Amino acid sequence: MAWTDDRVETLKKLWAEGLSASQIAGQMGGVTRNAVIGKVHRLGLSGRATPSRPPRPRHRPKAPARVGVTSALPKSTTTTTTAFVRREEVPVVAIEPKKLPSGEFATVLTLTNQLCKWPIGDPAKPGFKFCGRGSNSSSPYCQDHAAQAYQPHSRRRRRPATQTSNVLDALASSRRKFS
Numbered sequence: 769m770a771w772t773d774d775r776v777e778t779l780k781k782l783w784a785e786g787l788s789a790s791q792i793a794g795q796m797g798g799v800t801r802n803a804v805i806g807k808v809h810r811l812g813l814s815g816r817a818t819p820s821r822p823p824r825p826r827h828r829p830k831a832p833a834r835v836g837v838t839s840a841l842p843k844s845t846t847t848t849t850t851a852f853v854r855r856e857e858v859p860v861v862a863i864e865p866k867k868l869p870s871g872e873f874a875t876v877l878t879l880t881n882q883l884c885k886w887p888i889g890d891p892a893k894p895g896f897k898f899c900g901r902g903s904n905s906s907s908p909y910c911q912d913h914a915a916q917a918y919q920p921h922s923r924r925r926r927r928p929a930t931q932t933s934n935v936l937d938a939l940a941s942s943r944r945k946f947s
Contacts, residue, residue: 769798771807779804783813863912866900874900884910886917 771779775796782792789804796804865873865888874883874897884899885908901910909917 776807776811779807780811780813783808863899865897868900873897881905884908884913886910886913
């Protein structure tokens with residue numbers, strides 16, 4: 769396809785109106801979006817009367833904090849979001865490390881499979897040690913530290929049957945429309 773003077777004038781007019789390269793290619797026919805972009809650049813067309821789409825904000829304004837505010841509106845029963853049960857956090861209890869028979873605390877060099885490997889303190893500072901209490905063969909930690917390390921998986925709360933059936937009915941009816 770050759771760019772005739774008539775087609776170039778049409779391109780300039782549509783570009784000045786703010787149409788996108790895809791829209792211009794669709795209206796002109798027989799030309800691709802990339803061909804329109806290339807011709808616009810070769811012609812040196814820069815400004816537009818109106819942008820093809822509004823500019824996006826560079827940053828989103830932060831939403832105001834909702835501390836201590838309660839809503840006066842009733843909660844909807846047809847919400848489609850899944851509710852999750854909050855897991856109760858196990859309080860962290862400071863457990864004193866046990867001294868080894870030598871009178872020292874457990875270190876990297878003195879750990880064995882039967883000792884708790886729970887780190888106590890900052891490894892970059894002097895005085896860092898491990899718990900050193902007895903552990904069973906299935907866990908690297910003693911019973912107390914295992915309770916802190918391995919917390920039960922929270923399960924998803926099921927929606928009431930009426931709410932679930934309403935969602936399923938809506939999906940089924942929308943499928944029937946398109947079938």
